[in-house]
Amino acid sequence: MLRLVSLTKIKPSTYNPRKADPQRLDILELSIRKLGFLLPLFADKSGEILSGHQRHHVCERMGISQAPIKYTEPMSLADRKGLNIAFNRGTNDLDMADTPVNMTEALARANLQEAAAKLPDKKESDKDFFRCLYSKSVSVDRLVDANRGRWVNYARNMARMLYGKGVTMPLVCTPDDKVVNGIGRLQYAAEKKWPRIEVVYISYEEADLCHAMLNLLSMDFDIHNRYEDLLRFNSFRRARRTRTELGQGFIFAVAPALRSRHFDIHDPKSARLWKKTHGTAIVDFGAGHLTETEILRSIGVNVTPFEPYRLGENSEINKEESVAIARLFLDTISKGKRFTSIFISSVLNSVPFEEDRKKIVCLCAALCDEKTHLYAAASSVTGSTSLRMVQGVGGLAERQTTYATFALDYEEGITIGDFQEKPKVQKYHTPSEFYDLFKHYFKTVNVQDRNNNVRAVCKTLNRGAIMRDLRKAIEFEFDLPYPDGSRMGLVDEALRAYSKRLGVDL
Incomplete structure (x- = not known):
């Protein structure tokens, strides 16, 4: 009216x-x-x-x-x-x-x-x-x-x-x-x-x-200042973005040239290769719908997932289930379980701020020992249809028919869209940005840009940097905001869990 x-x-x-x-x-x-x-x-x-x-x-x-x-x-x-x-x-x-x-x-x-x-x-x-x-x-x-x-x-x-x-x-x-x-x-x-x-x-x-x-x-x-919490809790994986196979972040080390749909983890030969490369005790950090978690469990891999924004009914975040997953994660790490591999697959595209992404890397690095490798993958600048479109690149009419996305300027490679559901930021990475993200906490970082993804394999810890930044990373990640105005509220539990694991007083 x-x-x-x-x-x-x-x-x-x-x-x-x-x-x-x-x-x-x-x-x-x-x-x-x-x-x-x-x-x-x-x-x-x-x-x-x-x-x-x-x-x-x-x-x-x-x-x-x-x-x-x-x-x-x-x-x-x-x-x-x-x-x-x-x-x-x-x-x-x-x-x-x-x-x-x-x-x-x-x-x-x-x-x-x-x-x-x-x-x-x-x-x-x-x-x-x-x-x-x-x-x-x-x-x-x-x-x-x-x-x-x-x-x-x-x-x-x-x-x-x-x-x-x-x-x-x-x-x-x-x-x-x-x-x-x-x-x-x-x-x-x-x-x-x-x-x-x-x-x-x-x-x-x-x-x-x-x-x-x-x-x-x-x-x-001034979205990045006015809407910080909104952009954080809207980073959840959408219901339509369901997988039936492992994502790129889980396969690039064993099948670097293959797309996800072409790698069958249930093939006995592929499963043996995967477990030989990554071991059988892993962390799935930012597990989304838990699809990869369940797939890997089905072939005998012990997976510890962490997902702060677990999607429930009606495409809304289920805080109760999210907190329950976080508590199981903290219980596992407090017991000192050794992980052979840590995976951060696609998560770093959805995290809206650079400082938040660094905190995630710090938390994951703290779970590594000298034999653990961290594997990360995210959509790259060179492979992003959405980013190319907001930069004025033509020839993409088949995707333009539905896009309502535009660029934000608080950081390079940032777009915002998905207004029909919940406005969501996407960060598209260059190889140098990806390298810089991990080099703070690992002495060896190998980065490649392939199949529209930037990929990192990290090992050999920089423990001094991890311990310097870990408390702030915990205080951030385990007190994330939710749409109802509440927060996760697990900081004390997380500090105790990481302290016990690492043998320090955080």
Whole structure:
């Protein structure tokens, strides 16, 4: 429902990940003064803003008393945060390779003052100040005819994602039905065979300024600071990402040229080779759905899994089961069980922050002795379809039809996507980054980039570095956050378990 609401009835969220600078706020004020409200703000039923934080701020300083608000259905805090991220990307007619940096550069090239000078100022009392309240229902077929050849698959994907969350907004068009903002929304409507869609019409004179304001004006993201816990607990392996075979991290040492689906661990010869190479007492750190754990147990390997975000029913994290797995893990290591191999397979792609990844490596290194090898694998920069797409590489249309992913800039090789479920970060590694990750705790680190994966085999411990960093690693990993606001709460148990194993007082 769309309403004209007093600004006192809505409030900014405390977690909005966008950072606004004074210059871009001034540009946004120019937009409101010259164009009014072409699109509404979005808020939940409590009045918490999901999209439009900067417009709300600028309206307050301009003395504007009202704004057009479209209310969403009630949703959890985690879903509101995810939708907030998506709004910050999904309302612009962007391609996947567009970033806040190149959008800012394009905005700088636009002659905003010249475009604005052609237009009179609007007042709050003017009917067309809140023109999104007076949109028109227009034939989708008619709009498609006027905009053929202008489709942007990525903008369509973002529109699909927002519609999936129950969010609808009008197109913005010139009198000849050419879309200035919302080409992805039109594309999705045409694919769904909707008969009509809402349109806000602007004049030809307004088109240049409108294009710049709705498609190029963007604020920098601060997701990595505002959404730390969300990105951590959303790192769980999705239900659709189930395996029926061992992942690359478990086979590359015995079958370096093979894809996972081509290596049959149940073949007696392959099983003997695997056990000869890796032994029969291993750790599966970040065990996901426990698929590899169960496969290896079926051939007689003693596997100790650790998975802090075990997926339960309805694709939600089952904290009770996750904590139970963690306690069994701690019980095993406290008994001093010797491990022949430690595996970190695919986990390091989903861990959103470099410091978190280092802590995982430290925890695993502490479980090694002089004969233990650590094996790690993760998707590489060179093999990542998703990363290549957000960097503007073409020729990937078969995957572009569904992707709604974009790059974050707090670290190289980072993307965020999966908004339909839970926003999830993916880190794609270079061989040198992978080497640097392990060299702190191992004296020998061999890294290769093969089969779209970067792989590491590590041995010979740097015990001084491990002991220096281990307590902080334990305090982090065994107090991870959960979507309900609670934490794992196993730090004391973990400190006791590692202390007993290593014969030290942590």
